[in-house]
Each structure stands twice: as structure tokens, then as C-alpha cells.
Amino acid sequence: MSNLSSKRWAEVEKIMSDGNALLKSMHEEQSSTLPYRNFREKVISMGVYPKEVANVNEIEEEVVIGCQYLVNKLAWGYSRYGIGNQQDFEDASSEANVALLHAVRGYLGGVKFITYAHNTISNALKTFSGAKNYKLKNAYKKMKLELENEKSRMFGFDEVCENMLLTDKEKNILAKCQSVTLIGIDLSEMDCSDDSRSPYDQLIQSELSEVVERVNLDDWEKTVLNAFLTSSSNKSGWQTEIANNTINPKTNKPYSRRAPHLAMERIKEKIREAA
Secondary structure, eight states: OOSSOHHHHHHHHHHHHHHHHHHHHHHHHTTOSSOHHHHHHHHHHHTOOOHHHHHHHHHHHHHHHHTHHHHHHHHHHHHTTTTOSHHHHHHHHHHHHHHHHHHHHHOOSSSOHHHHHHHHHHHHHHHHHOGGGHHHHHHHHHHHHHHHSGGGGGSOHHHHHHHTTOOHHHHHHHHHHHHHHHHTGGGGGOOOOTTTOOHHHHHHHHHHHHHHTTSOOOHHHHHHHHHHHTSOSSOTTHHHHHHHTSEETTTTEEOOTTHHHHHHHHHHHHHHHHO
16 A cells, blocks of 8 residues: 555645646646657756646655656566566566656546556556567567677578567567667666676666766666666665665655666667657
């Protein structure tokens, strides 16, 4: 269950609905050609926006933490329809957290937030876990294993696709999927330590660097990404370390242990959009 009281839920629901409604009206008044999510990102990156919008940013982490029971429940339910291993659950959980952030930033009231979040996350996971994507998902996993196998690194992308009997359309979709995964979805699996990077890891690093240059990351997100990329191959504990050693300018206290994880979810989302 959520660790927020009924009274606190009512408070944060009003904060979200007020701030999001104001930002949406700004988007409509300016007749921006940007999709709303991109418009919001641009406004936030400029650093000048109404207090109501700032209030939404301030309670974002609290709401996400308060909804982790829902994220885990839905992610587990949808991961059972994939291969069913731990990685499937982690992938589904990552997608669910991104969808939850969209829910926080899009909630306008009318229904309980938990209902709105449930629908938003479920829709995102349906897309992620749709049956029509299973062939491409499994094909990509097979291709990744081929590329990571030392003997198979001599085979190019085209040859791997040919061996898997993919159509031209599937090949094009898989190429896009590969690019996005190298720089986004599999970000949590990257080993970027200087001592252990293989040529394949260096390719991922290069792909990531090009995209990151186009992404608007705030100072905290840059700190988290740098900590991740410079962590050793045994990455356990880096999130706790960066949280304890970095002061949150809003509270003048160290960041919470959950803060780096939430920052990584935002970073992944921005990288996906930039890709």
C-alpha cells in the first residue's frame, strides 16, 4: 500500500492538477508546435516558470515513491507474459516508472490520481509487452547475445538479421530498436569502467555520448549520470554513495537513497526522446 495518508494524497493531487492545468493552458495559448511533453521539458529547462509548476516538480519524487507498490504490481503482472525472468521484470518496472512520471506531469484531476496512474502505466506496459513486439524483442535479445559472444562479433548487423530470417520492415524496426536500446533501455546494464570496457562497450559509450549532448540534463541528473558511467564493474552501492555525498540545494540535506534511481529514470526518458 501507499505510504501517503489520505489527507496527503488530497494535497498532492491538488498540487498536480493545478500546476499541470496551468502549464497545459500555457501550451495552448502559445499555440506551440511542440508536443506537450516536449513543451514542458523546454519550459522546465529554461528555469523560469510559475510557482504552481515548480510545486509539481517538488512533490514528484514523493508521489513516485508513494506509488512503487503499484509499479511493482503492474510490472510483475506484465512481465509474466514475456520470458518471465528477472530482467523482464526490471524492464517492465523501468517502463512503468517512466509512465508514472508522465502521469504525475499530466494529471488534471477528475479522478483519483492512483486510478489515473494505474491506467497510464497499464497502457504503457500494454504497448511495451504487446504480442506484436515479441518477435522483435526476442530477435533483439538473440542479436545482442550474438554480438556479445566473442566468436560472433565478426558478423555484421545485416548478416545476423539474415540468419534470423527477418523481413525488411522488421529489420528496419529492429535497427531503430537497437539504437534506442544501446543508448536508453539497457542503460542500467552498461559497464563503462575504463578497466573493463570491451570494443562493444566502447561503441555503446560512443552512441550514448552523442545523444547525451542533445539532452537537457539538470545539474543533479548530470551528477548521477557521471557517477553511473564512472562506477566500477561492481556497481552495487554507487547510488547510495552519490546520494550521501551530494547536497540537495532545495533542502540543504543529502539526497534520499531513492533520488539517484528516480534521476536515472528521467535521464533514460530524456535519452529515449532525444534518440
